[in-house]
Amino acid sequence: MxxxxxxxxxxxxxxxxxxxxxxxxxxxxxxxxxxxxxADKRSLTVGTDVLRREVDMxxxxxxxxxxxxxxxxxxxxxxxxxxxxxxxxxxxxxxxRSGKQPQARVIRWACQLLEALEYLHGRPPHGILHGDIKPxxxxxxxDGSICLIDFNIALALGESGAVKVGFSRGYASxxxxxxxxxxxxxxVRYLAQEGTETVTMAASSTGGTGRGRxxxxxxxxxxxxxxxxxxxxxxxxRKPAQDALLVEGLTGQDCSPAVxxxxxxxxxxxxxxxxxxxxxMREALFNLHRTDRRAQRRRRGIFVSAAVWSSLFLVGGxxxxxxLKQLEQRQTALALAEYSANALARGEVNDAISLALxxxxxxxxxxAPVTAQAQRALTDALGVYDLSDGFKALDSIAxxxxxxxxxxSPEGRRLAxxxxxxxxxxxxxTGDRLVALPLWESAWSDCLFTxxxxxxxxxxxxxxxxDLARREVLWTGEPASLLAVSGDGSAVAAARDxxxxxxxxxxxxxxxxxxxFEGRRMGKTENDRFADPKDYVFALNEDGSLxxxxxxxxxxxVFDLEDRESDLLIxxxxxxxxxxxxxxxxxxAYAAYGESGSFGLVDTEQGVLRGGLETEGRFLLxxxxxxxxxxxxxxxxxxxxxxLEEREAAYTGGPGVTNFAAGGGYVLAATEDNGVSFYDRExx
Amino acid sequence: MGVLSGSExxxxxxLAAMACSVLGAAxxxxxxxxxxxxxxxxxxxxxxxxxx
Numbered sequence: 191m192x193x194x195x196x197x198x199x200x201x202x203x204x205x206x207x208x209x210x211x212x213x214x215x216x217x218x219x220x221x222x223x224x225x226x227x228x229a230d231k232r233s234l235t236v237g238t239d240v241l242r243r244e245v246d247m248x249x250x251x252x253x254x255x256x257x258x259x260x261x262x263x264x265x266x267x268x269x270x271x272x273x274x275x276x277x278x279x280x281x282x283x284x285x286x287r288s289g290k291q292p293q294a295r296v297i298r299w300a301c302q303l304l305e306a307l308e309y310l311h312g313r314p315p316h317g318i319l320h321g322d323i324k325p326x327x328x329x330x331x332x333d334g335s336i337c338l339i340d341f342n343i344a345l346a347l348g349e350s351g352a353v354k355v356g357f358s359r360g361y362a363s364x365x366x367x368x369x370x371x372x373x374x375x376x377x378v379r380y381l382a383q384e385g386t387e388t389v390t391m392a393a394s395s396t397g398g399t400g401r402g403r404x405x406x407x408x409x410x411x412x413x414x415x416x417x418x419x420x421x422x423x424x425x426x427x428r429k430p431a432q433d434a435l436l437v438e439g440l441t442g443q444d445c446s447p448a449v450x451x452x453x454x455x456x457x458x459x460x461x462x463x464x465x466x467x468x469x470x471m472r473e474a475l476f477n478l479h480r481t482d483r484r485a486q487r488r489r490r491g492i493f494v495s496a497a498v499w500s501s502l503f504l505v506g507g508x509x510x511x512x513x514l515k516q517l518e519q520r521q522t523a524l525a526l527a528e529y530s531a532n533a534l535a536r537g538e539v540n541d542a543i544s545l546a547l548x549x550x551x552x553x554x555x556x557x558a559p560v561t562a563q564a565q566r567a568l569t570d571a572l573g574v575y576d577l578s579d580g581f582k583a584l585d586s587i588a589x590x591x592x593x594x595x596x597x598x599s600p601e602g603r604r605l606a607x608x609x610x611x612x613x614x615x616x617x618x619x620t621g622d623r624l625v626a627l628p629l630w631e632s633a634w635s636d637c638l639f640t641x642x643x644x645x646x647x648x649x650x651x652x653x654x655x656x657d658l659a660r661r662e663v664l665w666t667g668e669p670a671s672l673l674a675v676s677g678d679g680s681a682v683a684a685a686r687d688x689x690x691x692x693x694x695x696x697x698x699x700x701x702x703x704x705x706x707f708e709g710r711r712m713g714k715t716e717n718d719r720f721a722d723p724k725d726y727v728f729a730l731n732e733d734g735s736l737x738x739x740x741x742x743x744x745x746x747x748v749f750d751l752e753d754r755e756s757d758l759l760i761x762x763x764x765x766x767x768x769x770x771x772x773x774x775x776x777x778x779a780y781a782a783y784g785e786s787g788s789f790g791l792v793d794t795e796q797g798v799l800r801g802g803l804e805t806e807g808r809f810l811l812x813x814x815x816x817x818x819x820x821x822x823x824x825x826x827x828x829x830x831x832x833x834l835e836e837r838e839a840a841y842t843g844g845p846g847v848t849n850f851a852a853g854g855g856y857v858l859a860a861t862e863d864n865g866v867s868f869y870d871r872e873x874x
Numbered sequence: 875m876g877v878l879s880g881s882e883x884x885x886x887x888x889l890a891a892m893a894c895s896v897l898g899a900a901x902x903x904x905x906x907x908x909x910x911x912x913x914x915x916x917x918x919x920x921x922x923x924x925x926x
Contacts, residue, residue: 293920293921293922294918294919294920294921294922295922297921297922298922298925301925446920446921449921475925476924476925478917478921479914479917479921479924482917482921484913484916484917485913485917488906488909488910488913491906492906495899495902495906496899498898499895499896499898499899499902500895502891502892502894502895502898503891503892503895503896503899505888505891506887506888506889506890506891506892506893506894506895507888507892508888509884509885509887509888509891510884510885510887510888510889510891510892511888512884512888513881513882513883513884513885513886513887513888514885516880516881516884516885517881517882517885520879520881558879558880558881559880
């Protein structure tokens with residue numbers, strides 16, 4: 191027969207008993223609701239007021255994971271606490287049945303328990319300690335959530351009075367046993383009697399000193415320890431050792447290292463080493479995903495990857511920007527160089543220099559290296575030529591076709607080109623063709639400058655003198671093909687092969703003298719219309735008083751145009767068939783070739799041969815007012831006719847010289863390898 | 875097509891680097907995303923659903 195308590199509650203069955211008292215399953219008669227009635231054992235030893243105060247403290251609690259306390263009734267000297275009936279199973283029964291629990295589930299329970307503890311510890315005025323957290327005091331509801339029950343030794347933190355209650359070995363913190371450690375390894379003081387299950391405790395809100403004799407001080411960190419021990423048991427299936435120093439560490443087979451660390455810290459022997467609040471421990475559990483080493487490694491990888499790609503993008507952007515700026519600057523420089531060249535062509539030198547300077551970069555990373563076009567524009571504008579690699583080409587003039595001969599005016603400002611029975615005269619400064627002069631129809635027809643403005647030519651009507659300034663023929667003589675001009679430009683000798691030579695005064699075309707060749711021919715062929723082998727000598731000296739001429743029979747003569755008796759016969763009817771030669775001052779230098787070669791130097795005043803030499807090969811000879819130069823192989827030498835000394839003017843170092851021109855201290859040489867080289871006075 | 879000048883190499887090389895970085899970032903992002911999903915499954919298996 192069931193017992194009615196306080197007319198409201200029906201006691202049905204006893205469902206448990208422990209240190210706190212007997213627990214009955216009951217029914218709220220009016221609400222017809224299942225409730226739990228707990229008969230408190232302490233009602234015999236503590237005052238009703240103390241128990242009522244406890245219930246009043248617990249009655250105000252409202253939290254998902256804490257059972258609701260409804261009432262406090264007294265019946266027959268027994269005090270009953272009326273609270274929610276929590277359906278489910280305690281965790282110790284689950285442990286007994288199933289052993290250790292999955293880690294994920296234990297973590298979820300731990301978070302719920304910590305939420306409950308955080309609520310309890312935060313209750314005003316100073317919080318409430320549970321004091322006996324263990325698997326037996328945690329119910330697992332059918333929906334998978336937990337409920338923290340059995341607040342039989344719950345203490346309000348900061349209470350001045352002490353309560354004598356029981357505690358659970360293995361789950362209770364060292365403080366429960368009155369054990370205090372100076373550090374994690376050394377026990378300092380032990381207050382509780384060995385073997386007893388109860389101590390007199392006082393609860394401190396701060397965990398500080400000042401405990402009374404025979405009592406220990408608990409705080410929120412004590413609950414943290416108990417929770418840690420509970421989790422230890424749940425996750426490993428082993429109850430932790432009572433001595434905090436002897437608790438075995440959790441292994442990889444029990445749980446993850448991060449979880450083991452959390453439990454280890456919660457169960458630190460020294461309260462100061464544990465989590466200081468339930469919120470701290472809950473935060474550690476919440477952060478498991480984030481603090482896991484694999485997650486950290488992944489985040490590190492993302493950071494590094496982002497840094498690498500960002501850096502590459504930034505560097506690429508900078509390079510692209512710099513390259514673009516350089517290209518823009520280069521385009522501008524090219525345009526400015528063209529403008530400079532155009533300004534220079536118009537004769538606007540200052541503008542050309544200014545534009546060329548703008549085309550040259552100042553330096554800096556945003557400017558491209560100086561372009562060749564800008565360099566050329568500046569050097570052209572400034573008129574600076576780099577001689578270190580040779581002479582810079584001044585200009586070029588297009589000729590209408592291959593020319594047979596070229597003749598340069600004394601100052602080098604005019605050029606006469608002979609081709610196809612016509613001589614074209616060009617102004618080298620402007621590139622303009624000044625005149626085209628029709629020539630006698632012979633390949634031997636010459637066109638030579640007497641001075642800068644006058645040119646003698648073997649014209650169709652006879653030897654003539656053309657005035658370039660007045661653009662008219664000044665005089666015309668007898669028909670002739672070969673011409674020679676005296677060094678001073680005062681006399682023009684005109685010869686017709688096989689007949690003789692007439693010497694004209696250049697200024698007016700008057701005859702100065704004439705000599706017959708007495709039938710001797712200079713050319714070796716009958717027809718001279720198509721080819722001029724240039725294998726003869728026909729030259730006047732400086733003042734036009736001497737004429738050197740060679741003939742096809744191997745005769746070489748220096749005619750004294752003023753005194754027939756003073757003619758010099760150098761060779762008469764020799765085996766030589768090819769002659770070269772010219773006058774240099776009072777000397778006549780010649781080279782003659784047949785089966786062998788011969789070079790000679792004649793003093794025309796003395797009428798003697800000053801020197802000479804024989805050779806197997808052929809010489810290249812230039813003898814005129816610029817000097818006497820002899821070339822053979824890769825060497826060109828200048829000969830001092832008075833001292834008969836040689837000076838090396840050029841040395842190719844390998845390829846043989848095929849032709850050369852010397853003057854002004856320089857030698858221009860063409861070589862067998864189709865090269866052209868300039869040599870200065872030092873022969874370099 | 876002649877040899878590129880230094881300026882052209884800077885410009886086109888920079889563009890290429892930027893393009894590579896975008897491509898690389900996309901590929902890395904996809905790889906990390908995929909790895910992240912797998913890791914999340916592993917962590918949820920070990921620790922339960924993330925409660926944060």
